[in-house]
Amino acid sequence: xxxxxxxxxxxxxxxxxxxxxxxxxxxxxxxxxxxxxxxxxxxxxxxxxxxxxxxxxxxxxxxxxxxxxxxxxxxxxxxxxxxxxxxxxxxxxxxxxxxxxxxxxxxxxxxxxxxxxxxxxxxxxxxxxxxxxxxxxxxxxxxxxxxxxxxxxxxxxxxxxxxxxxxxxxxxxxxxxxxxxxxxxxxxxxxxxxxxxxxxxxxxxxxxxxxxxxxxxxxxxxxxxxxxxxxxxxxxxxxxxxxxxxxxxxxxxxxxxxx
Amino acid sequence: xxxxxxxxxxxxxxxxxxxxxxxxxxxxxxxxxxxxxxxxxxxxxxxxxxxxxxxxxxxxxxxxxxxxxxxxxxxxxxxxxxxxxxxxxxxxxxxxxxxxxxxxxxxxxxxxxxxxxxxxxxxxxxxxxxxxxxxxxxxxxxxxxxxxxxxxxxxxxxxxxxxx
Numbered sequence: 001x002x003x004x005x006x007x008x009x010x011x012x013x014x015x016x017x018x019x020x021x022x023x024x025x026x027x028x029x030x031x032x033x034x035x036x037x038x039x040x041x042x043x044x045x046x047x048x049x050x051x052x053x054x055x056x057x058x059x060x061x062x063x064x065x066x067x068x069x070x071x072x073x074x075x076x077x078x079x080x081x082x083x084x085x086x087x088x089x090x091x092x093x094x095x096x097x098x099x100x101x102x103x104x105x106x107x108x109x110x111x112x113x114x115x116x117x118x119x120x121x122x123x124x125x126x127x128x129x130x131x132x133x134x135x136x137x138x139x140x141x142x143x144x145x146x147x148x149x150x151x152x153x154x155x156x157x158x159x160x161x162x163x164x165x166x167x168x169x170x171x172x173x174x175x176x177x178x179x180x181x182x183x184x185x186x187x188x189x190x191x192x193x194x195x196x197x198x199x200x201x202x203x204x205x206x207x208x209x210x211x212x213x214x215x216x217x218x219x220x221x222x223x224x225x226x227x228x229x230x231x232x233x234x235x236x237x238x239x240x241x242x243x244x245x246x247x248x249x250x251x252x253x254x255x256x257x258x259x
Numbered sequence: 260x261x262x263x264x265x266x267x268x269x270x271x272x273x274x275x276x277x278x279x280x281x282x283x284x285x286x287x288x289x290x291x292x293x294x295x296x297x298x299x300x301x302x303x304x305x306x307x308x309x310x311x312x313x314x315x316x317x318x319x320x321x322x323x324x325x326x327x328x329x330x331x332x333x334x335x336x337x338x339x340x341x342x343x344x345x346x347x348x349x350x351x352x353x354x355x356x357x358x359x360x361x362x363x364x365x366x367x368x369x370x371x372x373x374x375x376x377x378x379x380x381x382x383x384x385x386x387x388x389x390x391x392x393x394x395x396x397x398x399x400x401x402x403x404x405x406x407x408x409x410x411x412x413x414x415x416x417x418x419x420x421x422x423x
Contacts, residue, residue: 005413008352011339012278012359013378015287018371021274021360117299152288168288202380233380234390251390 064095069107073195081114082121085195087140108140110195128174128181129163131156137166138192144176147184149191157181188212199244200235206252217241217258224255260305268311269298274360276319279353282337282344283323293322316350355416362412366405373398374405 067076069086077083078094080101086092090107101116103123113121113132121132125139128146136152148157150166157164157172161179166172171191174181189208190199193216201209209232210221219241230252236244245256260268273294280290297318308314327335337349344352363371373391376382377398384402388395 005355005410007339007341008356009359009409009413010378011282011352012356012363013375014340015281016360016363016375016379017287018364020287020291021277115295117303154292233382234376247390250392251386253389 064093066093067091080116080119080121083112085110087194105139106141108138108194110136110138110192112136126174127160127176127179129158131158131163138195140191146174148172148181149186151192188215190216197239198235198237201232203231203233206230206232206248209248210256213241213244220259221245222257222259227252227254230254260301260308260311262302265298265302268301268315272312272315273298275353275357276315278356278360279316279337279349280319280323282339282349282353283320283335284326285338289326293326294319296322320346355413358416359409359413362409366408370401370405373401377402 065079067074067084067086068091069088071088073085073087075083075085076092078101079096082101084092087108090109091105092107092109093104095102098119100119101121103111103121105123105125111121111123111132113136123130123132123139125141125146126144128148130137130139130148132153132155136150137155138147138149138151140147140149148155148166149171150168152168155166157166157174159174159179159181164172164181164183169186171184171186172181173184188211189201189204190212193199193212199209199213199216206223206227210223214221221241232248232252234247234251236247241258245258248254249256276294276297277287277290280293281287284290284293297315300318301315306314324335334343336343337346338344339352363374366374373387376387376390377384382390384395384398387393388398391398
């Protein structure tokens with residue numbers, strides 16, 4: 001029996017994620033749902049008030065709210081209880097009716113959507129439509145292309161002709177002028193680091209780690225030779241590239257420097 | 260069933276159904292999706308149920324098997340980390356695992372983090388010590404204590420089950 005118990009414990013530990021069930025046990029109080037990912041973004045909320053340029057509320061017909069982030073990220077709670085983090089330079093317009101919830105946007109935004117089967121949540125970005133069946137996802141416009149990353153739940157991502165269902169870990173892109181989205185390899189493991197401030201790696205090749213950090217900070221992370229095949233597991237929650245370089249150096253007993 | 264009754268079922272069984280589904284599909288997000296879909300269809304169709312728990316377990320199992328089939332998986336049997344287990348075993352375990360999960364929830368955060376780095380992420384004591392700036396001894400002690408308290412907890416769960 002004890003052996004069985006250890007196997008069960010092993011199984012639980014293998015899959016354990018803190019707060020994995022938080023939202024579900026509080027499923028009835030939709031309005032106050034809090035998600036772990038937003039906790040990391042709490043730092044942005046303070047800034048949010050200052051940078052939230054305008055919120056229009058039209059009381060006749062469907063309600064419309066508009067949000068815009070200028071120089072820094074902001075987090076906003078939508079009227080239906082969903083949350084959104086806006087990347088600097090992003091504009092999001094939310095409208096709400098009996099038939100569903102609609103968002104028009106330009107830029108990059110991370111959405112955490114409360115489940116409501118009777119009112120689908122749709123995001124219009126350029127020529128694409130993202131319909132949400134589940135929960136956390138990011139929409140990013142880059143040149144004429146639209147990228148969608150899913151972190152939790154399922155998302156239907158459609159061009160003008162056909163769509164794909166995305167699950168966590170998948171990234172898909174609708175190229176400018178295309179009518180059907182195509183799957184792409186996630187360029188980097190942490191596409192939403194800008195919103196969470198967290199870089200998390202699990203057996204990630206060192207070169208991928210350094211490429212992502214270089215891209216994110218706009219500085220070059222350089223490593224001493226002979227590190228081919230090395231991988232990194234762990235997470236950083238700092239905004240300071242030097243500290244990250246030191247942590248990686250210490251963990252792998254190599255020398256990482258930042259230029 | 261009224262929505263309040265369904266809400267009570269949700270609270271009572273959501274987590275253990277997720278753990279049950281996890282034995283089939285091996286991915287927590289997909290498991291949660293499957294269980295949520297089952298509840299969504301329960302709300303929509305509102306069938307007359309004599310035993311809601313049996314109904315929920317059956318409908319979760321069917322969806323898990325559908326998912327595995329749709330991926331052309333050879334395997335449609337549940338398993339743990341080591342081997343296949345029977346469906347009954349997966350059901351029985353899910354009820355205990357939900358309590359173990361909660362026991363992990365209630366560990367002191369620092370200790371839990373070290374435990375997970377070791378057992379979940381597969382890091383060696385020496386790697387964790389370097390990553391966290393702790394001595395290897397401290398890491399070993401903390402992990403040992405975490406496992407000990409989980410084991411003690413599991414003894415309580417077992418004796419509780421035998422009392423039923």
